[in-house]
Amino acid sequence: MAQYFEIHPDNPQARLLKQTVALLGQGKLVAVPTDSSYALVCHLDDKAAADLLRRTRGVDDKHHLTLLCRDLSELANYARVDNKQYRLLKAATPGPYTFILEASKEVPRRLSHPSRKTIGLRVPDHKTLQALLEMHGAPLLATTLIPPGETDPLNDAEAIRERFEHQIAAVLDAGACPLEPTTVIDLTDMGTGGDPVLVRQGRGDLAAIGL
Numbered sequence: 001m002a003q004y005f006e007i008h009p010d011n012p013q014a015r016l017l018k019q020t021v022a023l024l025g026q027g028k029l030v031a032v033p034t035d036s037s038y039a040l041v042c043h044l045d046d047k048a049a050a051d052l053l054r055r056t057r058g059v060d061d062k063h064h065l066t067l068l069c070r071d072l073s074e075l076a077n078y079a080r081v082d083n084k085q086y087r088l089l090k091a092a093t094p095g096p097y098t099f100i101l102e103a104s105k106e107v108p109r110r111l112s113h114p115s116r117k118t119i120g121l122r123v124p125d126h127k128t129l130q131a132l133l134e135m136h137g138a139p140l141l142a143t144t145l146i147p148p149g150e151t152d153p154l155n156d157a158e159a160i161r162e163r164f165e166h167q168i169a170a171v172l173d174a175g176a177c178p179l180e181p182t183t184v185i186d187l188t189d190m191g192t193g194g195d196p197v198l199v200r201q202g203r204g205d206l207a208a209i210g211l
Contacts, residue, residue, distance in 0.1 A: 002031075002165045004157070007174040012131040020170060021136050028169030029053060031145055031160045032132065033177040034068075035125040036096040036203045037153030038145040038160060040168065041068065050111060050141055056167045058148025064184075065111060066098050066120035067139040070130065074139060075121045078106050085187050088196065088209060094125035096178075096203040100186040111141065118188055128174040144181045155179045178203055185211070 003023075005016045020030055027049040029042050040057060042049035044067065054060065069075040072086075072093050079101035081089065089099060103112040103119040112119045124130065133140065145160065146153045154160050157173035183204030186197040196211055 002161050002168050003170040004161055005170055005172050007128050007172050009127065009174045012128045012174070014135070016172075017132050017135045020132060020172065023169040024136065024140070026169075027052075029056060029167060031157070031164065031168055031171045032129055032142075033126060033157075033172060033174050034096075034129055034182075035094070036144070036178055036180055036182045037155055038157075038177065039066075039068070039142045040145050041140040041142045044111075044139055044141050045108065047108075047110060052167070053141065053143060056164065057143045057146070059143070061110075061114055063143075064100060064113060064118065064120040066122055066142045067107070068129065068133060068142045069121060069123050069139045070133045071123060075123060078104050078139065079119065079121055080104055080191070082191055085190050088187065088190075088211075092204065092209040093123035094130075095123070095208075096125070096180070096182045097209070098122045098182040098184045100184065100188060100199065102188055102191065116188070118186075120184070122182060126174075126177070128172060132172070146181070153179060153181050 024043045027046045042053050098120045100118050144153050157171050161171045180203035183202040184199040
């Protein structure tokens with residue numbers, strides 16, 4: 001049975017965050033709130049956990065997983081970013097955007113797209129998730145919590161626990177988060193003079209970042 005952690009939205013309890021970090025270190029999946037919808041997360045360097053993440057979400061290795069990063073400098077460690085891309089990223093972070101970029105050597109090859117060698121990255125604007133990332137000390141591998149065969153993300157912590165109680169180790173409940181997924185923008189063509197490509201319109205406003 002998945003554990004249920006009620007997190008204070010303004011002052012996340014360190015004790016509960018430490019328990020969550022311990023579960024992630026054991027290769028477990030955790031459902032976390034974000035500034036868009038809920039996400040499933042696991043340890044970046046655990047192949048079995050990443051495989052479980054894909055199975056639970058019902059996606060294959062061609063589906064872009066996302067690295068949740070604490071800030072833009074951490075994001076830049078895991079992606080190749082030029083000055084033009086960096087300016088756009090700076091305008092959009094933290095926020096409900098996911099950016100597809102060329103993965104750096106810091107990203108395990110099995111996690112990047114098999115043919116394009118790209119990875120999704122984002123910096124969430126959510127106090128509980130930021131506190132978890134800080135305590136974890138590294139990015140988390142994530143995917144939007146959309147059940148297999150469905151199109152809408154889940155938002156209710158109790159419902160997530162009931163539905164995935166045998167696949168995940170814990171649910172963090174810090175209050176309601178939006179139902180919309182992130183806006184996904186592919187920036188890989190910018191490196192060769194191309195334009196950003198909108199992959200999915202979500203909660204992130206394109207006008208807010210000059211697109």
